[in-house]
Every structure is written in C-alpha cells, then in structure tokens.
C-alpha cells in the first residue's frame with residue numbers, strides 16, 4: 001500500500017538515480033522564476049529530514065537554503081562531544097535495514113561505525129520493583145513475581161516481567177508490510193493498547209510492567225496500531241547483533257551532510273510563519289524578515305509546527321492532525337562513572353524498573369563510557385519543569401536511594417529534557433487510539449507550495465531512517481512537480 005502523499009518510488013529512482021545533477025528545470029522556472037526569490041527551495045530545519053531533502057534538491061539542480069533555529073545542525077541527533085564519555089542525547093542506533101542512512105554514510109566517506117552488541121549489547125539488568133533492587137533471578141524467586149499468574153510466569157524469559165508484556169503481541173505481526181499501519185483494514189487495531197493486551201489475555205500485573213515504558217505514559221492513551229507498527233519496524237530491523245552505533249558520534253552525519261550543501265545552513269534563523277501564494281511560498285523569521293522561494297519544505301516537529309503561523313491556514317483534517325498527534329516525553333541524565341559501582345554490590349550494571357524511576361544503563365562507545373539514566377513516558381512526568389541542575393540533583397538522589405553502591409562512584413554531568421527543548425518540544429511522535437483511522441498520514445500532505453517532512457510524516461521507517469525517508473519524499477515530490 002502506498003500513502004497518497006508519497007510519490008511513486010520508481011519516479012524517485014528514475015529522477016534521482018539517473019543523475020538529477022543535470023535536471024533540466026522547466027524553462028519558465030529556470031529563466032523567469034528565480035530573480036525575486038532568495039532560493040528555489042527553503043528548507044525549515046536542519047535535522048536529518050531537512051538535510052536529506054536539501055541534498056536531494058541540490059542534486060536536482062535547485063538552489064537550496066536551509067534555515068535552522070538552533071545554533072547547530074542535527075536536531076534530535078545530538079552527540080554531547082564535550083560531556084565525559086561523549087553520550088548521545090538523541091538518535092544513536094542504526095540497523096542494516098537503514099538503507100538511506102548507509103547510503104549517506106558511504107556518500108560522506110569518513111563515518112566510522114561500531115557494533116552496538118560489542119559496546120552496549122547483552123547487558124543483564126537488575127529489577128527495581130517497589131523500591132527493592134534485585135537481580136532478575138532473585139526477583140523471579142521473590143514475592144513480586146508471584147503477582148503474575150502461573151501461565152505468565154512460564155513466559156518469563158531474559159526480559160523477565162517486561163518480556164511477559166511484550167509476549168502478548170501477536171506473532172506473526174498482523175501488519176504484513178511496514179506501511180500496513182495505513183491500510184484501512186488495520187483500523188480495527190486502532191484501539192487503546194491496554195484494551196488490546198487485555199483482550200489477548202494480559203493480566204493486570206503484566207500491564208503494570210508495560211505501562212511505564214510506552215511512549216504515551218499510559219497504555220490507554222496509545223493506539224495498539226502504533227505499538228504494532230513499532231514492533232513490525234523492530235522485526236524488520238533484524239537481530240540485535242546487526243545494530244550499529246557511530247564511533248565518533250551520530251552528529252558527524254548531519255554535520256557531514258550540511259558540509260555538502262553549496263549554501264551552508266543559516267543557523268539561529270528561527271522561523272515563525274509560512275505563507276503559500278499563487279506562484280511560490282514565503283518564510284517569516286522571528287525577527288520579521290521575509291524570505292521567498294518557489295517551494296518551502298517544513299521539517300519541524302509537530303509541537304513546533306502547531307505554533308507557526310500558516311497562511312492560509314491548513315485545511316481541516318490536516319490542521320486537526322497537526323494539533324492532535326502527540327509526542328512522548330523523555331529525559332536523559334548522564335553520569336561519569338568514577339568507579340565500577342556494580343563491582344561493589346554484585347548486581348548487574350543496568351537497572352529496569354516498572355516504577356517512575358525509569359531505566360539506567362552503562363553505555364560504552366569507542367569514545368568512552370558513562371551511565372545513562374533514562375526516563376521516558378510515565379517515568380518522565382514527575383520531572384516535568386525541572387531545571388537541568390534540579391534534574392541532575394533529583395536523578396542522583398534517586399540512583400543513590402535505589403542503588404547505594406553508586407554513592408561516591410558516579411557524578412552527574414549533563415541532563416537533556418526533550419520536552420523543554422524549544423526546537424522539538426517533545427521526544428518522538430506517536431498515535432493515540434483512533435488517530436490513524438482519523439488522520440492517516442495527512443500531516444505529509446503538501447499545502448500549496450509548502451511541503452512537509454520530518455519523522456512524523458514517514459510511511460515505512462521510523463526514527464533516523466524515517467526522517468531521511470520523509471526528506472526524500474518531500475524532495476521527490478517537488479522535483480516531480482517541476483519535471
């Protein structure tokens with residue numbers, strides 16, 4: 001199935017593969033159109049989606065200007081190069097199925113990958129359950145495990161209680177293809193995830209373990225179809241030992257992409273409005289300046305798009321989708337490891353919890369190691385509105401309480417709250433119950449001369465590869481209109 005907003009793939013490949021470098025622009029556009037314009041295409045946002053669109057449009061012979069509000073490129077790809085252990089604040093892992101990312105890595109030439117499994121995989125974890133920390137084995141013998149019924153206890157695998165909840169997802173996945181979530185026949189699955197799991201036999205205890213880890217913070221507020229789409233995507237990503245990380249940091253990819261642009265992205269250029277007219281589009285900057293182009297590609301995440309003034313307003317179903325599609329919350333608090341605390345309590349290095357605590361992992365990369373304390377969904381909610389210093393203080397206290405062996409052996413170095421980030425105002429998009437049936441992928445529909453991209457508009461892939469896919473779709477949409 002192909003979404004109405006996505007171009008025919010063969011047109012893409014024919015156009016781009018056949019060397020769009022020499023694309024003959026329509027005479028009227030090439031000859032008469034450029035004079036009064038600041039660029040042929042203005043891209044809003046220098047994340048992976050915006051940069052991918054920019055490079056493809058440049059390859060198609062167009063003059064492209066990228067406007068980025070932040071003082072760096074990359075968006076939700078952000079390697080914290082100056083923080084001990086050089087953590088990743090955003091996108092980190094890629095799979096063999098990330099075809100566009102691998103092709104970009106080849107194109108850039110100087111990007112080194114490392115095996116996720118070698119550096120970060122295979123970690124055992126301790127379970128923090130109602131304030132008590134235990135190894136998985138210990139936990140399975142204790143009273144907490146008895147809250148599951150016998151059939152569920154038999155399902156405990158390496159993931160323990162978390163695996164039980166996931167084991168209620170059907171195999172094979174009812175979504176046969178990566179884009180089957182958009183097939184109208186999948187609408188029966190567009191229901192609250194907790195109802196869906198209950199219908200498949202999950203106990204209240206299994207649901208309690210899955211809830212803190214779903215993006216929405218409540219399994220009732222996320223669609224089962226969204227979760228099945230994620231599971232289908234994970235299946236397509238293949239075995240864990242195929243995962244890779246970026247040896248010198250993921251940010252080297254967007255930085256390398258930006259360096260290939262003839263016009264360097266304009267940083268600290270905050271866009272506040274977009275206008276589409278009879279023969280082109282206009283971008284309004286926060287300082288009131290106006291820039292004109294034949295086309296605009298807007299790649300900002302939906303919580304930011306909701307605040308842009310768009311003239312004329314988006315049509316009803318699209319406007320509603322832009323307002324309604326939610327983003328999850330996530331907080332990452334990073335710690336330098338002064339001494340291996342796990343050697344002092346004999347417990348596994350990583351901690352998983354069903355409590356508001358979240359999860360903590362020792363992360364190793366070719367650039368060093370650090371402790372990553374991650375709170376997503378429900379576990380992020382109690383920390384909403386805290387400053388960076390307060391977050392680091394609170395996280396340190398929580399870790400010390402949960403795991404006394406960390407006292408004096410870790411030191412908070414940096415905290416990232418994606419909700420509080422003005423350029424994102426959220427972590428990742430997800431769909432609530434009924435959203436896919438109501439909105440499909442309407443957020444990807446062009447509005448006059450304004451095209452949209454960003455991971456929230458991807459049809460088949462998710463995450464970084466979804467962002468690249470979306471940039472490609474928008475670029476090809478424009479090139480196809482011009483051809």
Ligand SMILES: Cc1cc2nc3c(=O)[nH]c(=O)nc-3n(C[C@H](O)[C@H](O)[C@H](O)COP(=O)(O)OP(=O)(O)OC[C@H]3O[C@@H](n4cnc5c(N)ncnc54)[C@H](O)[C@@H]3O)c2cc1C
Pocket residue numbers: 044045046047048049050067068069070073074075076077089090091092093094269270271272299300301304330332418422423424427428453454455456462463464465466467
């Ligand atoms: C904690 C975390 C972990 C992740 N881990 C993974 C992973 O392991 N693997 C994976 O594949 N994906 C992962 N992802 C997802 C991945 O990082 C994103 O899907 C992807 O980077 C999104 O790219 P994008 O271009 O669509 O959006 P963004 O990267 O958000 O880019 C949007 C750009 O628009 C700019 N912008 C916003 N507002 C304005 C404005 N008003 N004017 C001008 N510019 C503006 C922003 O500054 C930003 O640069 C993770 C994300 C997070 C947050």
